[in-house]
Amino acid sequence: MAKYPGVSPSVTRRLPRYYRFLGELMKKGVERISSREFAEIIGLTASQIRQDLNCFGGFGQQGYGYNVASLHNAIGNIMQLDQKTPAILIGAGNLGIAITRHMEFEKRGFQLLAIFDSNPEIIGRKIREWAVQDSAGLDAFCKEHQPKAAILCIPRTAAPAIVDQLVRGGVRGFWNFTHYDLTMVYGDSIAVENVHLGDSLMTLSFYVNELLESEQEKQTT
């Protein structure tokens, strides 16, 4: 069974946010914080913070609040950031390169083992410490190094075949930048985190147009 089976996705999604803000507080030298103060900073209610944390255990102390460093550490443990899940990145286009260069995998619970691409012009090119390998060697690599997660920066059309290959090779987690709908196909046998940049930008279009419209009306009135 999973360690925290009853925890809802809404709670899980707030954990990285808590972790991030606690990290900043530590940098600032803040030692303790009450749920009320933390709520102020993070933009939530004190109730919600206490409710969320108590899904995982009691990390605070009545009359005192929470110790910033130990709460930060506790959340890191919940997300098992020390675990360093072995991962590979598929597709060394601009997005793949940008992610490789900027993302601190080690701080977020992963270890990047290798990068793959099928384009002969890209194969062999070095990005940070990783030389791009030929996708043809993917099966052999999986057998030998047992990666458990994959970052998909490939075109949508290439996704189904690659994903199928990876799942057979033992990969269970996907950071999915394509629009291929993994969860529809594999259900709960894999963990997927979709990043739909196009959808995100379209959502902004809706909101910014709503906002501009209400501004215009104010001017006309």
Added chain:
Amino acid sequence: MAKYPGVSPSVTRRLPRYYRFLGELMKKGVERISSREFAEIIGLTASQIRQDLNCFGGFGQQGYGYNVASLHNAIGNIMQLDQKTPAILIGAGNLGIAITRHMEFEKRGFQLLAIFDSNPEIIGRKIREWAVQDSAGLDAFCKEHQPKAAILCIPRTAAPAIVDQLVRGGVRGFWNFTHYDLTMVYGDSIAVENVHLGDSLMTLSFYVNELLESEQEKQTT
């Protein structure tokens, strides 16, 4: 007033998804679809789809279902994708370049006017049809071209000053790739869409570890 003031974010966030799947159905030559069939494809319930769409009007027909092309078009109108909000991108690092190269702004309601960076080594470099401009000219540019949205691909530390400058220059929508918390500072006077890649990866860490743990237990049993 906004055109659709009562619509909840949960509904708004599903619109791009509806739009995307409808586009694919069009490509496949599907002319009509019932809420039940659509639910099957998209992974939601028929009730929810009908409920969502009826926030904006009645697009279906009893006994028939929905016309794929006209529903697709209707959602495009709701999100005002024809509007082409003038936008600028700040920060031409790998991420900024990747977004410039891959994102179809025009299809998603924006027109990219220009790219800015403060690094002299990057200024002048051409990405697709845009030559990177010096951030020093940002105020003048805003005055002349009146961009309404900005894509932030800058380091977190640079964000507060740039955002302040842009808001004063009339920018109202932000596609925010930094970890600087815009909404905390500017409230409802701007529209923000945050893309927290680090948080997303950490969430995957949690889920993949939960999954691997339950797999291991099954084997042990």
Added chain:
DNA sequence: TAGATTGTTAATCGATTAACAATC
């Protein structure tokens, strides 16, 4: 001890699902 703040239970709110009358 007195004050503060948690952990936790109860109340509220919102979102999703179910049901069905309206109608094409």
Added chain:
DNA sequence: TAGATTGTTAATCGATTAACAATC
């Protein structure tokens, strides 16, 4: 007309907020 499927209201479910006793 009969069958199908929407639009919409009512029921359920889940998540957030409020309240307060426990306790540091």
